[in-house]
Amino acid sequence: MIHIVLLLLPLLLSISHASVNDFCVADLNGSDGPSGYPCKPPTKVNEHDFVYAGLAAAGNTTNIINAAVTPAFVAQFPGLNGLGLSAARLDIASGGVIPLHTHPGASELLIVTQGYVTAGFIASDNSVYVKTLSKGQLFILPQGLLHFQVAYGKRKAVAYAVFSSSNPGLQILDFALFASNFSSSLITQTTFLDPEQVKKLKSVLGGSG
Amino acid sequence: MIHIVLLLLPLLLSISHASVNDFCVADLNGSDGPSGYPCKPPTKVNEHDFVYAGLAAAGNTTNIINAAVTPAFVAQFPGLNGLGLSAARLDIASGGVIPLHTHPGASELLIVTQGYVTAGFIASDNSVYVKTLSKGQLFILPQGLLHFQVAYGKRKAVAYAVFSSSNPGLQILDFALFASNFSSSLITQTTFLDPEQVKKLKSVLGGSG
Amino acid sequence: MIHIVLLLLPLLLSISHASVNDFCVADLNGSDGPSGYPCKPPTKVNEHDFVYAGLAAAGNTTNIINAAVTPAFVAQFPGLNGLGLSAARLDIASGGVIPLHTHPGASELLIVTQGYVTAGFIASDNSVYVKTLSKGQLFILPQGLLHFQVAYGKRKAVAYAVFSSSNPGLQILDFALFASNFSSSLITQTTFLDPEQVKKLKSVLGGSG
Amino acid sequence: MIHIVLLLLPLLLSISHASVNDFCVADLNGSDGPSGYPCKPPTKVNEHDFVYAGLAAAGNTTNIINAAVTPAFVAQFPGLNGLGLSAARLDIASGGVIPLHTHPGASELLIVTQGYVTAGFIASDNSVYVKTLSKGQLFILPQGLLHFQVAYGKRKAVAYAVFSSSNPGLQILDFALFASNFSSSLITQTTFLDPEQVKKLKSVLGGSG
Amino acid sequence: MIHIVLLLLPLLLSISHASVNDFCVADLNGSDGPSGYPCKPPTKVNEHDFVYAGLAAAGNTTNIINAAVTPAFVAQFPGLNGLGLSAARLDIASGGVIPLHTHPGASELLIVTQGYVTAGFIASDNSVYVKTLSKGQLFILPQGLLHFQVAYGKRKAVAYAVFSSSNPGLQILDFALFASNFSSSLITQTTFLDPEQVKKLKSVLGGSG
Amino acid sequence: MIHIVLLLLPLLLSISHASVNDFCVADLNGSDGPSGYPCKPPTKVNEHDFVYAGLAAAGNTTNIINAAVTPAFVAQFPGLNGLGLSAARLDIASGGVIPLHTHPGASELLIVTQGYVTAGFIASDNSVYVKTLSKGQLFILPQGLLHFQVAYGKRKAVAYAVFSSSNPGLQILDFALFASNFSSSLITQTTFLDPEQVKKLKSVLGGSG
Known part of the structure; x- marks a missing residue:
């Protein structure tokens, strides 16, 4: 063969x-x-x-x-x-x-x-x-x-x-907002969230800015 | 011709x-x-x-x-x-x-x-x-x-x-959360926002649920 | 509001x-x-x-x-x-x-x-x-x-x-060959399988041709 | 079987x-x-x-x-x-x-x-x-x-x-220019061809405009 | 926290x-x-x-x-x-x-x-x-x-x-024809333009060939 | 010019x-x-x-x-x-x-x-x-x-x-099965071909395993 x-x-x-x-x-x-x-x-x-x-x-x-x-x-x-x-x-x-x-x-x-x-x-x-x-x-x-x-x-x-x-990709809303350095003033301006709410969640999730 | x-x-x-x-x-x-x-x-x-x-x-x-x-x-x-x-x-x-x-x-x-x-x-x-x-x-x-x-x-x-x-397509975050019928309990559970914050923005933007 | x-x-x-x-x-x-x-x-x-x-x-x-x-x-x-x-x-x-x-x-x-x-x-x-x-x-x-x-x-x-x-899509080899009406002579010609093998599997799987 | x-x-x-x-x-x-x-x-x-x-x-x-x-x-x-x-x-x-x-x-x-x-x-x-x-x-x-x-x-x-x-698709240059109703003034303006050239080819190819 | x-x-x-x-x-x-x-x-x-x-x-x-x-x-x-x-x-x-x-x-x-x-x-x-x-x-x-x-x-x-x-990409018709080295004989053959027209535009736009 | x-x-x-x-x-x-x-x-x-x-x-x-x-x-x-x-x-x-x-x-x-x-x-x-x-x-x-x-x-x-x-790409059925090292026991198990048929074609086409 x-x-x-x-x-x-x-x-x-x-x-x-x-x-x-x-x-x-x-x-x-x-x-x-x-x-x-x-x-x-x-x-x-x-x-x-x-x-x-x-x-x-x-x-x-x-x-x-x-x-x-x-x-x-x-x-x-x-x-x-x-x-x-x-x-x-x-x-x-x-x-x-x-x-x-x-x-x-x-x-x-x-x-x-x-x-x-x-x-x-x-x-x-x-x-x-x-x-x-x-x-x-x-x-x-x-x-x-x-x-x-x-x-x-x-x-x-x-x-x-x-x-x-x-x-x-994976974009988690809370991390994008509150674990990043997205500035708090821009967050409140573009989401209508109260500054206190933003401050509170940033402190939990480690965000800055 | x-x-x-x-x-x-x-x-x-x-x-x-x-x-x-x-x-x-x-x-x-x-x-x-x-x-x-x-x-x-x-x-x-x-x-x-x-x-x-x-x-x-x-x-x-x-x-x-x-x-x-x-x-x-x-x-x-x-x-x-x-x-x-x-x-x-x-x-x-x-x-x-x-x-x-x-x-x-x-x-x-x-x-x-x-x-x-x-x-x-x-x-x-x-x-x-x-x-x-x-x-x-x-x-x-x-x-x-x-x-x-x-x-x-x-x-x-x-x-x-x-x-x-x-x-x-166009998905506006605030409208998705607060102008829809997305239930407030699911919102707080999946975003960590405070219930008062959710209630306040729903009343502004017309959301239910 | x-x-x-x-x-x-x-x-x-x-x-x-x-x-x-x-x-x-x-x-x-x-x-x-x-x-x-x-x-x-x-x-x-x-x-x-x-x-x-x-x-x-x-x-x-x-x-x-x-x-x-x-x-x-x-x-x-x-x-x-x-x-x-x-x-x-x-x-x-x-x-x-x-x-x-x-x-x-x-x-x-x-x-x-x-x-x-x-x-x-x-x-x-x-x-x-x-x-x-x-x-x-x-x-x-x-x-x-x-x-x-x-x-x-x-x-x-x-x-x-x-x-x-x-x-x-899903093409199962045995079904394509032996459960279809693909002619036995074309199968043997294009796969080199023995005619007896083809006949046997066609009888099991229901093929014709 | x-x-x-x-x-x-x-x-x-x-x-x-x-x-x-x-x-x-x-x-x-x-x-x-x-x-x-x-x-x-x-x-x-x-x-x-x-x-x-x-x-x-x-x-x-x-x-x-x-x-x-x-x-x-x-x-x-x-x-x-x-x-x-x-x-x-x-x-x-x-x-x-x-x-x-x-x-x-x-x-x-x-x-x-x-x-x-x-x-x-x-x-x-x-x-x-x-x-x-x-x-x-x-x-x-x-x-x-x-x-x-x-x-x-x-x-x-x-x-x-x-x-x-x-x-x-198939776009033939001469037909697009000279067999269509593309206006002669726009053709000369956008191609720099002489008006006589445009007129001659339009008469051969049947264009108007 | x-x-x-x-x-x-x-x-x-x-x-x-x-x-x-x-x-x-x-x-x-x-x-x-x-x-x-x-x-x-x-x-x-x-x-x-x-x-x-x-x-x-x-x-x-x-x-x-x-x-x-x-x-x-x-x-x-x-x-x-x-x-x-x-x-x-x-x-x-x-x-x-x-x-x-x-x-x-x-x-x-x-x-x-x-x-x-x-x-x-x-x-x-x-x-x-x-x-x-x-x-x-x-x-x-x-x-x-x-x-x-x-x-x-x-x-x-x-x-x-x-x-x-x-x-x-961007292909400008006149530059492709008259600013390139596309041979004049091929241009006239494939566009039906008169040789004089081709020569004139090549001299303006810098073409050769 | x-x-x-x-x-x-x-x-x-x-x-x-x-x-x-x-x-x-x-x-x-x-x-x-x-x-x-x-x-x-x-x-x-x-x-x-x-x-x-x-x-x-x-x-x-x-x-x-x-x-x-x-x-x-x-x-x-x-x-x-x-x-x-x-x-x-x-x-x-x-x-x-x-x-x-x-x-x-x-x-x-x-x-x-x-x-x-x-x-x-x-x-x-x-x-x-x-x-x-x-x-x-x-x-x-x-x-x-x-x-x-x-x-x-x-x-x-x-x-x-x-x-x-x-x-x-080009996958030839007989070569995939009989000219590769695809094991004969897996071939018979997944194609229902008789072991003798597999052995015969492997010897022709050079497969191992």
Whole structure:
């Protein structure tokens, strides 16, 4: 049979030239660009590049929000680069809250895997869509809109959020306002919040300005 | 020369078949889809479909924010459909404010044409970028991030905002929270604002829930 | 405070015109197009459009492959339309197999939520990437490449597959070859399989031709 | 074996729901939109929808340019809808010319199949790239740039042009200027051509205005 | 309150990893690619990267066309990189003309801010759409089509052109033909212009070949 | 006339800054990324970068499949980079077969230029679309679906395949299964092929594992 294999070689070789871009595992040492990171050379890619174990363990919910968001974006999971997908794990203890936030660059599909989650978003016309989800239910949160997740009931909740970009971004409203150096006078001017309210939350969240 | 024209006709005719999709003026009576509205039949399109005069007059700034946003999105200017562009006119009286907001579906390029505008945005890592712009200066506001514009100084300011989508969306933070039916208990839970603050702004902005 | 609300109304109204396209819940009765289905009118959309419960129950694995794939694509979950995301639930009993298949229109991110799954794909250069995943681990399967999932060990496995399109497609190799009317002579000619092998699998899977 | 087939049916059925959008053959009676035409119902699609024979015969080159462009765009070949590809056949008799033109919506790959073709394009920085191509050679013409093809030598030339859009558009410079109703005064003002030159070419090509 | 801040730190830190790609200010020293330039490291970005003052001053219209085009494309304004937007300032003195041209890679939205501008474009089917615009009016020029702007009346006109790409390109018809090294014989062959006309305009515009 | 040329220079210069991205000839020594390779510096680009002669000669069909696929993807023809197009030449001797395969990243348009080709594809719902094509006929093969081409009749056939990506990929079913190191036990488990069949084809095609 060996002669047959040899006859096939020219075809095999011309094909292998075409194989470069099935995937593009991020070389995080390279400079990223508008479409993502440069690709790791294919010869250095192996099966470990396509696996991520960082969401297997629960996030630490011993904090002020009784909740944790653990991202598996391209910076954590380079195999996602350029493929239009990423994920995060949400751990929400009883009473826990993922505060109001947006993902500037992606829509989100929420999959509840434990407990109950009340999730909601607000649309551009100020309509509010809220649902309490049980295990196995999906909820879709369209790109760029303010949304939240809270645990419903006394049980801890766990959910996976998946995104339509390998780098969806995450802007948490309270952190943007009160954990940044956004000046208090501009905050009160552009949000109508009372100065005392701004001062109080800045002191909790560590903002300056 | 007439025989030459006739000889050209077969070529002319085969070309005219190819001309359908240079543009796609929205038929707003049709159902929109993920990429926009269906196209108005080319035979009904004329030069008026490509012009919009609705931004020529100043918006009315006699209101609580001393400012006005006048959109020229696809719903107002159907000729933009599918072309990845839209605009809005910002009129900001002295002391006026375009409150903190996002465009879920587009980046924004701001062009100041009168007075001074202080504009800023907050990035996902809570960095704040603020600049005061004079006439003719440009500022870029990346997609989906919280941003604002206020008049700087005693003069009225005018600016054009242009967007990388014919339907960028506009979510004003205060309206999403306090002019909607987003329940006060969920607001306090997901924003850490005090209940009194929420109640006060809901009464100003007309929110319920 | 009522006079302030009234003064705000002009701004509120001009904004509501801009709100149409935050999302585009599919009207499955309309004709789909290259970018998806036409949008359900916003006035008919409510929170139920953004939830899907069809993946909450286990799929029936009492079949020849001891496994089940339950899709939540746009046809099942219209709220996904145009948002670049969909999902499926994989139930794989002990010894079960999701046979070799591709998704012609999307990359896949696999999230194991119970048991152990051995998953793998073959790249264009015929490299094979295989990993056994435990609960909480992620695996990325780049667009259009042949891949499979099998239960590892004696336990039933459950996983969610999420996709970078609301309509990823699903082409199962064996069904394409042996459950279709693809003529046996063309199959043997284009796959080098023996005629007896083709005949045998067609009789199992119901193919003709 | 029949019982095995029956056990497979639940899987087969859930899969068929997912199959809608492998392709989207244009329903040319529907209204097109920014991404193309609505899809013909899958039940009405057969193999003939994926074939186009209109480029098999030579175009008629008995005309002023001694050449013919025969398009296979989505309007002629509905199976191309949404797939990002189209084609045209170029027949260029000895001395024939495809006059300077652009495709506003696509790049072009030229494949010469008979004779010799001199092709060229002009870039934004006014660099000119010209090559004479023989049978089997490829030339790439980047999107939106002015380009031309002429027969080189005494033989008739044939080439296929393929495009990165199912509807690339075709704007022929001379027809845009001299076969339209573009007013002669605006032409001279915006091109610096002499009025006599404009008048002469309008009389040949049938323009008015 | 300090203990609360500390408890938040784990969440804050995991979030900051996700923030890389809200924007991608061009590193113009890097090699550009099909989607733009590599990103400047976020630590080197400040508010000045998002501002461009180069359009604040009028362009010099003391030239043969009595007009000037001042671009703010990614090469001038690196903050635009990857955001799908750019701009240019048009200054057109009385009698001035922006000659017939195309943008191969973008649609254009024209905003008149002073005087009167007559603008027009020619579609693939040779239809001509022309309008005279006054201050504050918008005109949309679909991608890749030949268009022009001239001052209407005795006043100087100023307009901003904004584009649906950070690098729209600009091909001026007369410069492509008569300021390049496009050979005169190919020009006459592919445009039907008289050799004398070509010679005359080449001598004015500096073309060779 | 010289003074006029000089007066034009300011306009000419500002325009040349805008010209960078009409095209992006691949620098194959650079690291590719999700959207392709970095661009060769424009000053090093000449007309040869836009031509490819590698498909002019027939591929060698003296092999087991009596056929050859010669690719002109971005790795062979760097001028295609970022333009969404590529090509391949198919030479199929009498009795020759291009075995069942997919292109994970592109749709294919087939143009027959000699002889007769029977081509077909299988859709996600297991429908089979097969046609025998003669010279000049086109066939469209939607993205990611299994398809094949065989010579029909006694004559050698030649065809060009063009693709909607500069790097479409090519996964040949038999090579993925039987010329790789995909383990025989996983193959039998995920394809239902008999172990003897797998062993036989692996010995022909050189697979291991």
